Amino acid sequence: MLFKPSAPVAIDLDxxxxxxxxxxxxxxxxxxxxxxxxxxxxxxITNAVTGLDIGWITLMVAMAMSLPVIGEVLQPKDWGEVPVxxxxxxxxxxxxxxxxxxxxxxxxxxxxLMPGSMPESPILLALCISVLAVVIHIFxxxxxxxxxxxxxAFLTATQSSGISSLAVIGIVYLSVAGHYLLPFHHxxxxxxxxxxxxxxxxxxTTKMSGPLLIAVFITIIAAVAWWSVLGxxxxxxxxxxxxxxxxxxxxxxxxxxxxYTRCISHGDIKPLTMDGNTATAHVSYAFTEVAxxxxxxxxxxxxxxxxxxxxxxxxxxxxxxxxxxxCSRRAAPRAPCTGVSPQAPGAHPPLLRRLPHLxxxxxxxxxxxxxxxxxx
Numbered sequence: 050m051l052f053k054p055s056a057p058v059a060i061d062l063d064x065x066x067x068x069x070x071x072x073x074x075x076x077x078x079x080x081x082x083x084x085x086x087x088x089x090x091x092x093x094i095t096n097a098v099t100g101l102d103i104g105w106i107t108l109m110v111a112m113a114m115s116l117p118v119i120g121e122v123l124q125p126k127d128w129g130e131v132p133v134x135x136x137x138x139x140x141x142x143x144x145x146x147x148x149x150x151x152x153x154x155x156x157x158x159x160x161x162l163m164p165g166s167m168p169e170s171p172i173l174l175a176l177c178i179s180v181l182a183v184v185i186h187i188f189x190x191x192x193x194x195x196x197x198x199x200x201x202a203f204l205t206a207t208q209s210s211g212i213s214s215l216a217v218i219g220i221v222y223l224s225v226a227g228h229y230l231l232p233f234h235h236x237x238x239x240x241x242x243x244x245x246x247x248x249x250x251x252x253x254t255t256k257m258s259g260p261l262l263i264a265v266f267i268t269i270i271a272a273v274a275w276w277s278v279l280g281x282x283x284x285x286x287x288x289x290x291x292x293x294x295x296x297x298x299x300x301x302x303x304x305x306x307x308x309y310t311r312c313i314s315h316g317d318i319k320p321l322t323m324d325g326n327t328a329t330a331h332v333s334y335a336f337t338e339v340a341x342x343x344x345x346x347x348x349x350x351x352x353x354x355x356x357x358x359x360x361x362x363x364x365x366x367x368x369x370x371x372x373x374x375x376c377s378r379r380a381a382p383r384a385p386c387t388g389v390s391p392q393a394p395g396a397h398p399p400l401l402r403r404l405p406h407l408x409x410x411x412x413x414x415x416x417x418x419x420x421x422x423x424x425x
Contacts, residue, residue: 051256082122085114137238138233142191149189150200158185158198171282174210175220175273177268178203182224190233192225211283216276218267227265230258264346330354335365339372 075083089110093103115123148154151391162181169175179205186195196218203217229235232242241247242254275280333340334355355371365371 052253052258082114085110085122087121105197106419112406119185132240138239139236143193145189145191149194158189161203163206167210169210170211171273171277172270173210174207175216175269176219176266178207178217179224179269182221183228186225186228186234188232189224192235195225196221203215213276213281215274216281219272219276223268223272224265227268228258228262230255230386329356334363334371337365337371377393 077199089106092099092101092106092110096103096106111123114120135262149158150156162185164177164181170340178199182195182199185199186192189195189198199221200218203221205212207217229238232238238254242249242251273282331354359371362370
């Protein structure tokens, strides 16, 4: 229906038998090729045991096939026919997943294209995952990069859906490994493109992509039915546990009863959004009794936070007010250290001398200390 023949197609079995008889027995070159391919396949299968990387195995076998005596399969002219453009594309396709993770592209694509909620029906859920994977594959092109982007996002979105993580990975793989719109979407299509290879062009590839997509969705539905029989997909979604009375924590003796009660009762806790510096200040203050801050960067506001909390009498997890010393050496080598402390200032020089950012020079050891009249 898609590709109508230009002439009637007929298979003459007599011509096939004659062509096969004309080939004769396997030549030495063909035998060497078969042996080296079997060696490569055996090393690929056992790479987890031998520790040899698949890439190095392929390179060594290709080099061995060009050596005298044991090889003589590849000739110098054969190396000139290597499709360098395909190798360059493969290098970029393998690297796009890592580049996308470093630059934030993977996360942006997942957040932009992922729906707010997933359907509860296993078939609809699988088709939704398949459609999203295909859409991302159209834009990214690389099967490996798409799997690296979509699988973590889909695993997070389907945690309580009753579908196994193995099934999610299988759905993504079936969707992108069997789909292509242009030749670069699939390595097999890219390598076979051209009159000298598979005798098809980009036009035939695009023409085939539509019906192939229907076949991909049918395959996904059949796979979901089979995985349901195996128990990888449950028809009833898993509900999250009630955190107000977790049975796994009922036998534990709380170290701090008040804070422990708040941790397992989420009704009175409101989620906060803050920058990393503020969050670090909260955690440091809560778990610290006595400490000193040496401002490495003037833009850091951590010292201001803890000074204000200490001056206001805020309690840490030990039930006491944290003692914080803010040290500054910006004015002169003997600039004083300031901070909020209810204790005598003279008790803290040994502590301050142990701070890693304070100088160790003998002339800087007698640091002057004073108590400020206000916080900060």
